[in-house]
Amino acid sequence: MSGGTKRIFVCNNKRTTPISCGLRLDASGMADQLIELLGEADTETEYQVIKSKCLGRCQHGPVLGIFPDNAWYSYEDREDLGEIVSEHVENERPVERLAIRRTTRTAA
Numbered sequence: 001m002s003g004g005t006k007r008i009f010v011c012n013n014k015r016t017t018p019i020s021c022g023l024r025l026d027a028s029g030m031a032d033q034l035i036e037l038l039g040e041a042d043t044e045t046e047y048q049v050i051k052s053k054c055l056g057r058c059q060h061g062p063v064l065g066i067f068p069d070n071a072w073y074s075y076e077d078r079e080d081l082g083e084i085v086s087e088h089v090e091n092e093r094p095v096e097r098l099a100i101r102r103t104t105r106t107a108a
């Protein structure tokens with residue numbers, strides 16, 4: 001595994017029009033679950049989870065971005081987060097099923 005430090009930004013933005021990631025589900029709670037899953041992950045890389053404002057990919061929300069990988073994922077539940085951790089974090093393989101590919105950035 002690669003080591004070093006990576007950051008995962010989890011959109012926690014709360015806006016009603018259009019509805020934002022933080023209102024589609026409990027994004028803050030999901031970020032906490034991600035921290036928990038990362039704590040159990042088999043990786044030498046240190047991950048920091050940041051509960052962020054809008055990441056400009058609202059149409060795919062709820063979303064998270066992993067840097068410096070520049071990997072973007074849409075997720076719905078703990079299972080999705082677990083798959084991101086087991087595939088992307090532990091095995092350094094993108095999760096095709098959840099990946100956000102070409103996006104048009106949108107305003108916060």
Ligand code: FES
Pocket residue numbers: 011012013019020021022053054055056057058059061062063108
């Ligand atoms: S509200 Fe989450 S990306 Fe914009």
